[in-house]
Amino acid sequence: MGTVIHNRKSFVVITGIIISTFLFVKCIDDSSKSTTANNNKNKFQEFAGSKVCAECHKKIYDTHVLTAHYLTSQPANEKNIKGSIAEGEHTFYYNPNVYVSVQKRDSLFYQAEYVDGVEKYFAPINITVGSGKRGQTFLYWNNHRLFQLPLTYFTALKQWTNSPGFSNRVVFRRPITSRCLECHSTFFEKINTDTNSLVEEFDRTHIVYGVDCEKCHGPAANHVAFHQKNPSATKAQFIINPSNFTRTQSLELCQLCHGGRLTKSKPSFSFQAGEKLSDYFSMDTVQKNISNIDVHGNQYGMLIASKCFKMSKMTCVTCHNSHQNETGNKILFSQHCMSCHTEANNTFCKAKNKVGNKIINNCIDCHMPEQASKSIMVLLQGQNIPTSATMRSHFIAVYPTETKNFLQAQKSK
Numbered sequence: 001m002g003t004v005i006h007n008r009k010s011f012v013v014i015t016g017i018i019i020s021t022f023l024f025v026k027c028i029d030d031s032s033k034s035t036t037a038n039n040n041k042n043k044f045q046e047f048a049g050s051k052v053c054a055e056c057h058k059k060i061y062d063t064h065v066l067t068a069h070y071l072t073s074q075p076a077n078e079k080n081i082k083g084s085i086a087e088g089e090h091t092f093y094y095n096p097n098v099y100v101s102v103q104k105r106d107s108l109f110y111q112a113e114y115v116d117g118v119e120k121y122f123a124p125i126n127i128t129v130g131s132g133k134r135g136q137t138f139l140y141w142n143n144h145r146l147f148q149l150p151l152t153y154f155t156a157l158k159q160w161t162n163s164p165g166f167s168n169r170v171v172f173r174r175p176i177t178s179r180c181l182e183c184h185s186t187f188f189e190k191i192n193t194d195t196n197s198l199v200e201e202f203d204r205t206h207i208v209y210g211v212d213c214e215k216c217h218g219p220a221a222n223h224v225a226f227h228q229k230n231p232s233a234t235k236a237q238f239i240i241n242p243s244n245f246t247r248t249q250s251l252e253l254c255q256l257c258h259g260g261r262l263t264k265s266k267p268s269f270s271f272q273a274g275e276k277l278s279d280y281f282s283m284d285t286v287q288k289n290i291s292n293i294d295v296h297g298n299q300y301g302m303l304i305a306s307k308c309f310k311m312s313k314m315t316c317v318t319c320h321n322s323h324q325n326e327t328g329n330k331i332l333f334s335q336h337c338m339s340c341h342t343e344a345n346n347t348f349c350k351a352k353n354k355v356g357n358k359i360i361n362n363c364i365d366c367h368m369p370e371q372a373s374k375s376i377m378v379l380l381q382g383q384n385i386p387t388s389a390t391m392r393s394h395f396i397a398v399y400p401t402e403t404k405n406f407l408q409a410q411k412s413k
């Protein structure tokens, strides 16, 4: 078998490089004990899908499809699978005798396990999860159940790695729960109605991929039907507009997925924008002590501990436009800071003189620095201590070390 010979060769190459595993501990779903029956409040028919929004909201639609939200789950295809399937790059070795390789067979993609060069098991890549900013993981269907595939793509290393939270052996049977999908999609309809069953089954045709328009605006089939029938109506009907939300409503919409671990008290996909999160989750699990909060996945917990948050009416939307991909746009984010911190009202940066005029381009690296995540870690081969990925801290404060580094980097320019 040609592939076997080839893969021996690539093993030599791969062992030379780093073999790594990484963990999205937060993303290991603590499957709630209280999983209950199928009463997804929003039936699939109530969703219109975002394509049709473009008819009347073209500008928003065109930028929204470029966001990490929209891209965070998709039906897998050649274009959206991030990792390489090129010879020498598509294999991950668990030990010298066991590896998994990612392959294209006919028009579909697969992950296949080999032991001593013999194929043992394989499964298709059906769904991608993750925009690929930090990584992307893959799911496959087995009848109506979803499972995670053994290999995940880790963007920082541009490599296939052992999937997050998997021990160092090949696993094809890790079930995907509705809470995982609730954070990474708009809607998956459950079909099993057995209250006591921990096995979750989904209707393969009743899915709204991505964190799409209707996650934040509610199912919109009635809105679309009304406005298509009444083209002269200018007042919106049958739609949720978050710009009318109270501060708490606005924050809780984002907290649903950016508030760290929450233990659910109702089935996933029941919560709708504008509702009270505490009706769906037991909020006493929300971490309040800042030193215990991880930068990963809990922007809410970090932000609310900040003085900026406590002493203003700020929400996530103060700095983030949900319809645009603004990744890395430090100038734009700094303008949001300066909408409150001005020289005129004497609330501007006290370090201004040290930084000079360029300060207006970057408030972020000193006051919201990238920090090591305690839960996204990469275990490099031959090391005992995992290497962390970094995340933006949403605890807005004065960070003396980062300031020193920033000023030094500026001097050496």
Ligand code: HEC
Pocket (backbone or CB within 6 Å): 048, 049, 050, 052, 053, 054, 055, 056, 057, 213, 214, 217, 220, 221, 223, 224, 227, 228, 233, 234, 235, 236, 237, 239, 240, 241
């Ligand atoms: C046939 C035209 C049409 C389609 C299709 C359509 N809308 Fe609208 N939408 C309107 C009109 C008209 C308004 C009111 C004027 C405005 O705000 O633009 C509106 C307003 C809105 C608003 C603001 C609500 C408010 O109170 O002002 C939101 C949010 C919205 N639409 C979301 C959506 C989403 C999501 C979709 C796709 C699922 C969609 N719309 C599809 C016509 C449409």
Ligand code: HEC
Pocket (backbone or CB within 6 Å): 068, 069, 071, 072, 129, 130, 131, 132, 133, 134, 182, 183, 184, 185, 211, 215, 216, 253, 254, 255, 256, 257, 258, 316, 317, 320, 322, 325, 326, 327
């Ligand atoms: C249904 C869950 C969900 C909701 C609700 C949600 N997000 Fe997210 N958000 C995610 C996920 C998942 C990602 C990571 C996407 C990826 O990279 O795959 C993300 C990523 C982001 C990012 C990073 C974007 C980038 O370019 O890297 C920002 C900023 C963000 N969300 C802000 C918000 C704000 C503000 C709200 C509330 C208005 C919100 N999110 C509501 C799930 C959600």
Ligand code: HEC
Pocket (backbone or CB within 6 Å): 050, 053, 057, 060, 061, 064, 065, 069, 211, 212, 213, 214, 215, 216, 217, 241, 242, 243, 244, 317, 322, 323
């Ligand atoms: C992550 C949540 C999120 C997603 C996804 C999202 N929106 Fe919004 N949308 C908001 C928020 C929050 C506001 C209110 C903004 C504000 O208060 O400034 C808003 C406001 C609007 C408005 C009112 C007009 C405006 O610009 O203020 C329209 C129309 C709209 N959205 C349409 C859409 C459409 C169409 C999509 C998908 C193509 C979409 N939204 C996706 C959160 C979202």
Ligand code: HEC
Pocket (backbone or CB within 6 Å): 024, 026, 027, 028, 029, 129, 130, 131, 132, 133, 134, 135, 136, 137, 148, 176, 177, 179, 180, 181, 183, 184, 256, 257, 258, 259, 260, 261, 262, 295, 296, 297, 298, 299, 391
């Ligand atoms: C409570 C909500 C939540 C749950 C549950 C959750 N995630 Fe996430 N996930 C996020 C958010 C938010 C991000 C990105 C922002 C961050 O890490 O803070 C993310 C990031 C990711 C990324 C990296 C995306 C990128 O390109 O940067 C992957 C891959 C991922 N999650 C997979 C999963 C899988 C698989 C599950 C279920 C087994 C899961 N997540 C469960 C909210 C969640």
Ligand code: HEC
Pocket (backbone or CB within 6 Å): 307, 308, 309, 311, 312, 313, 314, 318, 333, 334, 336, 337, 338, 339, 340, 341, 363, 364, 367, 368, 396, 397, 398
């Ligand atoms: C909605 C208004 C608002 C926005 C936007 C805002 N802040 Fe603040 N910020 C405040 C207020 C109010 C305080 C408290 C001022 C005081 O101490 O009297 C504060 C305090 C601070 C402090 C002092 C923190 C401490 O612990 O002493 C820093 C540093 C700061 N802000 C930086 C920023 C940066 C950087 C941004 C942008 C990423 C930003 N702020 C965005 C309102 C805001």
Ligand code: HEC
Pocket (backbone or CB within 6 Å): 254, 255, 258, 299, 300, 301, 303, 314, 315, 316, 317, 318, 319, 320, 326, 327, 328, 329, 330, 333, 336, 337, 364, 368, 390, 391, 392, 394
């Ligand atoms: C004072 C401004 C401000 C507020 C308020 C704010 N953010 Fe951010 N956020 C930022 C900045 C700046 C970044 C870094 C953007 C970049 O470099 O791409 C960021 C990045 C993010 C990211 C990507 C994280 C990463 O490390 O890649 C997520 C997710 C996010 N914000 C979610 C939220 C949520 C949810 C809220 C509300 C609880 C919120 N943000 C409130 C300024 C803010």
Ligand code: HEC
Pocket (backbone or CB within 6 Å): 334, 337, 338, 341, 347, 348, 349, 350, 351, 355, 359, 360, 361, 362, 363, 364, 366, 367, 398, 399, 400, 402, 403, 406, 407
């Ligand atoms: C080189 C790093 C650096 C940059 C860039 C920077 N800051 Fe600061 N900032 C500091 C330091 C250090 C302090 C504390 C100075 C002191 O107390 O003497 C500070 C203080 C502040 C304070 C007052 C905090 C207090 O104790 O009352 C605010 C508000 C603030 N900065 C906002 C901003 C804003 C807005 C920007 C962007 C326009 C910005 N900073 C850019 C390092 C920086």
